[in-house]
Amino acid sequence: MSTVGIIAIREYLSRLRSRGFIVGTILGIAGIVSLSFLAAIGSMLAGLFVTSIALVGPDRQTTEAIAQQLRDGHKVVVQSYASTGAQIAPSLKADVLKGTYDAALIAYRDPKAGLSFAYYPAKSSSLQDQQALRQALLKTVVAADFKGTSLSSAQRVLDFPFATTDLNPRYRNASEAVMAQALVYFLLLLLYVAVIMYGVYVGQGVIEEKSNRVMELMIGAVRPAQLLAGKIVGIGALALTQMLIFAAAAASMLVLVGLHYATSVESLNATAPIPRGAPLAVATVPASTLAYLLVFFLLGFFSYATLMAGVGALSSKAEDVQQSNGLLVGPIVLAYLLSIFALQDPDKPLFVWASLVPLVSPMLMFTRVATSTVPAWQIATAILLSLVCIWGFTRIAAKLYRVGVLMYGKPLSPKEIWRALRAPA
Amino acid sequence: MDGLSLVAEPGSVFGLLGPNGAGKTTTIRMILDILQPDSGEVRWAGRRVDADLRRTFGYLPEERGLYPKDKITDQLLFFGRLHGMQTADARARMAQLFEAFGLTEKLSSKPIELSKGNQQKVQFIAAILHRPPLLVLDEPFSGFDPINVEVVKGAVRELVAGGTAVLLSSHRMEQVEELCQQICIIDRSRAVVSGDLREIKRSWPDRFVHMTALADMTFLDRFPGAAARTGGDGVVAIKLAPQTDPAELLRAAVGCGPVDHFEIVEPSLTDIYLHYVKPEDSAA
Numbered sequence: 289m290s291t292v293g294i295i296a297i298r299e300y301l302s303r304l305r306s307r308g309f310i311v312g313t314i315l316g317i318a319g320i321v322s323l324s325f326l327a328a329i330g331s332m333l334a335g336l337f338v339t340s341i342a343l344v345g346p347d348r349q350t351t352e353a354i355a356q357q358l359r360d361g362h363k364v365v366v367q368s369y370a371s372t373g374a375q376i377a378p379s380l381k382a383d384v385l386k387g388t389y390d391a392a393l394i395a396y397r398d399p400k401a402g403l404s405f406a407y408y409p410a411k412s413s414s415l416q417d418q419q420a421l422r423q424a425l426l427k428t429v430v431a432a433d434f435k436g437t438s439l440s441s442a443q444r445v446l447d448f449p450f451a452t453t454d455l456n457p458r459y460r461n462a463s464e465a466v467m468a469q470a471l472v473y474f475l476l477l478l479l480y481v482a483v484i485m486y487g488v489y490v491g492q493g494v495i496e497e498k499s500n501r502v503m504e505l506m507i508g509a510v511r512p513a514q515l516l517a518g519k520i521v522g523i524g525a526l527a528l529t530q531m532l533i534f535a536a537a538a539a540s541m542l543v544l545v546g547l548h549y550a551t552s553v554e555s556l557n558a559t560a561p562i563p564r565g566a567p568l569a570v571a572t573v574p575a576s577t578l579a580y581l582l583v584f585f586l587l588g589f590f591s592y593a594t595l596m597a598g599v600g601a602l603s604s605k606a607e608d609v610q611q612s613n614g615l616l617v618g619p620i621v622l623a624y625l626l627s628i629f630a631l632q633d634p635d636k637p638l639f640v641w642a643s644l645v646p647l648v649s650p651m652l653m654f655t656r657v658a659t660s661t662v663p664a665w666q667i668a669t670a671i672l673l674s675l676v677c678i679w680g681f682t683r684i685a686a687k688l689y690r691v692g693v694l695m696y697g698k699p700l701s702p703k704e705i706w707r708a709l710r711a712p713a
Numbered sequence: 714m715d716g717l718s719l720v721a722e723p724g725s726v727f728g729l730l731g732p733n734g735a736g737k738t739t740t741i742r743m744i745l746d747i748l749q750p751d752s753g754e755v756r757w758a759g760r761r762v763d764a765d766l767r768r769t770f771g772y773l774p775e776e777r778g779l780y781p782k783d784k785i786t787d788q789l790l791f792f793g794r795l796h797g798m799q800t801a802d803a804r805a806r807m808a809q810l811f812e813a814f815g816l817t818e819k820l821s822s823k824p825i826e827l828s829k830g831n832q833q834k835v836q837f838i839a840a841i842l843h844r845p846p847l848l849v850l851d852e853p854f855s856g857f858d859p860i861n862v863e864v865v866k867g868a869v870r871e872l873v874a875g876g877t878a879v880l881l882s883s884h885r886m887e888q889v890e891e892l893c894q895q896i897c898i899i900d901r902s903r904a905v906v907s908g909d910l911r912e913i914k915r916s917w918p919d920r921f922v923h924m925t926a927l928a929d930m931t932f933l934d935r936f937p938g939a940a941a942r943t944g945g946d947g948v949v950a951i952k953l954a955p956q957t958d959p960a961e962l963l964r965a966a967v968g969c970g971p972v973d974h975f976e977i978v979e980p981s982l983t984d985i986y987l988h989y990v991k992p993e994d995s996a997a
Contacts, residue, residue: 294794302783501778505839508745508772508849509795511764 291510295518299493300525313530317537324541338363339411342380342389344371346397350432354395357424365389371396374406384410393421403432469631472658475581476631478531479651480624483588484617486527491596491609491616493519494689499606513686516601520593520682527589577658587674588650592620594681595647601689602705623648627655634660644670646677687711714740714750715902721847721878721895726869728893728910729882730982732990735899737882738775741849744880745772757847768797771845775852775882777836779824785835786820789842796843803842810838814864830861837865841872848872849880854888866892890982898989905989914979918955919988921978922962923948927970935965948974952984 289297303309340363345351348369355364367380371394376384384392391409398404405425407418494516497503506515599612626648630639634656643652643662649670656662691708714736721727731737742748744755746767755762757770780788786807793803811817814834824832833856841848850869854862869892873879883889889896890910897907906913926949933939938954939962953962959977966972980988 289794291795294791298787298791302780302787306782496780500781501774501776502780504774505772505777505779505792505836506795507747507774508770509768509792 291514292518292521295510295515296522296525299519299522300529303489303523303526304529309526309530313533316530316534320534320537321541324538324544339390340365342367342383342392344368344377344380344392344394344396346371346395346403350395350403350428353428353431354393354425357428358393358421360424361420367392374404376406376408381408384408403429469659472577472655473628473631475577475658476624476627476651476655478534479581479585479588479654480620482527482531482585483592483650484620486523486589487592487596487616487620488613489523489527490520490593491600491613492606493523494597494600495603495606495609498692512690516597516686516689517682520590520597524586524589524593528585531585580654580657583671584650584654587671587678590678591647591650591674591681592616594678594685598681598685598688601685601692603692619647620651623651627651630655631659634662640666644673646674649674684709714743714899717753717897717899717902717904719895719897719904719907721880723846723878724873724876725894726873726879726881726892728889728896729880729899730884730886730889730896730986731899735990736902737899738851740899741772741851741880741882744849745770768795769843769845769847771796771840771843771848773837773840773848773850773853775855779832779835779839781825782823784821784823785827788824789835789839792839793842796845798843806842806844807838810842813868814838829856830858833857834861834864837868841868845877847878847880849882851882852884853881854883854885862888886982886986896982898986900990906985910982913985917980917985919980919984920953920955920957920959921980921984922951922953922959922975923978924951924963924966924975925949925971925973927966927972929969932965932969936962950981950984952980 338361341358342365343351343355343358344367345354346369351366351369355366358364373396374394376392376394380392383389387410390411391407394406394408396404396406407421409418497506497515503515596609596613596616599616600609603609603612626639626642630636630643630652633639639652639656642648643656644666653662653667653670657667687708688705691704691711717736717740719727719729729737729740739748743750744762746755746762746764757766760766779785789807790800790803793807794800798806808817808820811820814837816831816834816838819827819831819835824835827835837853840850848869853865853869857865866888869879869881879892881889881893893910895908896910896913898905926943926947930941930949933941933951936953936957939957940952941949942951943949951962953959963972963975966975
């Protein structure tokens with residue numbers, strides 16, 4: 289096996305077995321699991337907060353019509369079909385005050401005004417409902433008051449046709465677009481965290497051998513460039529492993545929670561407003577988006593890892609690396625912010641040009657390909673420029689590492705750095 | 714380094730001496746192809762040293778360490794494989810060396826669980842695991858207690874008997890003197906003396922006498938160029954100018970007090986070293 293391979297495997301296995309990695313992975317999985325349950329718990333909580341309304345109506349048909357209208361978003365219990373006026377019966381009032389119902393709604397026929405309503409909420413939250421109630425009841429009122437006449441103009445106005453056709457070819461409807469954006473945002477966040485986290489791993493990893501003086505023992509058998517390459521490859525593999533574990537955890541949770549949703553949608557349909565799009569979200573991430581995620585993760589990781597390795601090579605203490613890494617996080621944050629804005633309008637000229645720039649492109653181009661239809665030449669240019677940049681950073685890092693790796697204590701002077709960079713590889 | 718040339722023979726120990734900052738580590742790094750000389754070359758068995766050849770060499774650096782939290786067996790296998798060993802071979806050789814160094818019980822330990830002496834032994838094993846034809850030792854005895862110094866010296870002798878060439882850089886004169894057949898003293902980037910140690914001693918112009926230290930040593934004033942260094946054991950080492958007759962010195966000494974011990978000796982390595990390296994040359 290090649291020297292780089294041997295180093296990469298040691299790097300990979302020793303980090304894989306480290307307590308930090310194991311704890312981090314378990315915490316990550318726990319986070320994913322609790323996040324997925326959060327959605328389910330949220331919908332269950334939403335179910336708890338459904339306003340229950342005791343309904344008193346003037347006759348069976350009207351009352352059932354009203355109940356039907358209100359059931360989307362409320363729990364409706366019909367009390368009687370024989371209302372006489374706006375007054376609430378003392379027993380019903382007692383029930384509402386006791387908390388059996390959140391509110392009472394009395395529908396009655398006023399000789400002059402026709403179908404009228406009296407609403408008796410007992411909680412502030414049910415008071416806030418009144419506007420929504422008025423909206424929901426409007427249709428019933430119209431239908432009830434014009435009963436027997438031919439289809440009224442009022443009803444036609446209420447029932448005017450309204451159809452939405454999204455021209456974005458990527459999504460079948462608006463909710464799918466929103467879900468996809470949310471998912472891209474999530475993946476973007478993942479990319480951001482992963483690039484920073486594993487980039488810092490590399491930056492600190494390259495000084496490991498230096499700070500514990502193992503480098504001295506290895507230097508006879510290994511060239512600094514090989515050690516550097518082995519570390520970057522090993523940590524990159526580790527990063528992919530952790531991401532795969534997280535992806536597997538997320539996928540299983542999506543399946544589990546999806547099943548849970550499917551059943552709860554059936555059972556709670558009448559009472560709880562369930563985001564029906566949620567379990568379908570998995571299906572809306574096209575395989576190409578996941579493939580691009582992988583490609584741009586690798587490009588992003590290697591761009592920043594080689595950059596941070598170069599900086600690591602110049603330092604001899606972990607604290608120095610932390611300081612300089614702080615500066616390098618700048619472009620990542622910029623790329624992340626641009627990407628978030630680009631989610632809204634991925635084809636603005638600023639985003640188009642910025643998405644070609646190395647260090648920014650891994651996140652921004654990913655956002656664009658995931659939310660819009662990007663010309664192939666732009667994707668190819670972004671990938672190519674990133675590869676050139678990685679190649680350049682690797683050469684620079686290897687040169688600096690070669691000079692810096694056996695220097696202790698004293699940081700390299702600008703003159704020494706310049707001389708190292710001009711030396712043949 | 715300036716015009717340095719030295720030859721290490723298989724089956725012998727070559728001592729590299731010099732004050733701190735003289736260029737010993739730089740020389741070693743050039744031999745191991747870590748630093749490239751501006752001119753000149755390093756050859757082994759007639760071949761110019763390149764990456765493949767260099768991988769066969771063993772190197773125990775002065776500043777050395779292990780991965781503190783990785784099992785020592787894993788680390789040694791890693792080092793062995795970097796030097797081109799097969800895993801099974803590395804395992805067998807490791808078991809053999811651990812037994813020789815009395816470390817068998819420590820096989821599954823991590824360096825942080827080992828004493829400093831045992832860590833040093835593991836580092837030494839890492840340097841010789843792959844049976845190097847050339848072993849470079851930079852201050853190998855620092856950090857070892859006297860018992861372990863003997864263990865390491867024994868291991869070096871065994872390797873030399875097996876045909877290994879050893880390049881030893883050390884400040885411990887007595888150990889260099891004991892182990893080395895050839896030496897080179899470097900000062901300010903130049904070799905000030907180089908060659909067969911016995912030959913250097915034999916052809917040394919100054920005479921050296923070890924004798925009982927007397928209360929009154931003023932008789933030495935009669936011998937121009939004589940210098941005395943008193944040891945803790947009641948014996949004084951006297952360096953005489955080349956033209957001085959030791960018999961005359963003995964006669965003068967007997968006149969000053971009882972002389973129980975009088976011995977004409979070859980110069981010690983320390984004498985030779987001090988002759989070439991002046992205190993102001995030492996950077997430390």
